[in-house]
Amino acid sequence: MAVPKKRTSKTKKNSRKSQWKKQAESKAIKAFSLAKSVLTGKSKSFIYSSQGDDD
Structure with a gap:
């Protein structure tokens, strides 16, 4: 077994952990931004169907 x-x-462990946290934080910020734009109806890059559309 290896x-x-x-x-x-x-230092290596802390560096890797901080890099992982930084990436997670940036993904969370992008997801929150997309959610806000979808709720306000200003989203141009995310296509979704609202619950009222049953076509």
Whole structure:
């Protein structure tokens, strides 16, 4: 079974964790922005059908 030979340093671990959190934060901001634009009806890049449309 493959086992890492050496322990990962704190700086490397913290760097990877902060990068992961930064990416998650940017995705959350984009999703929130899209949700706000859909609710206000100003969305041009997201196509959806409202509940009233049964065509």
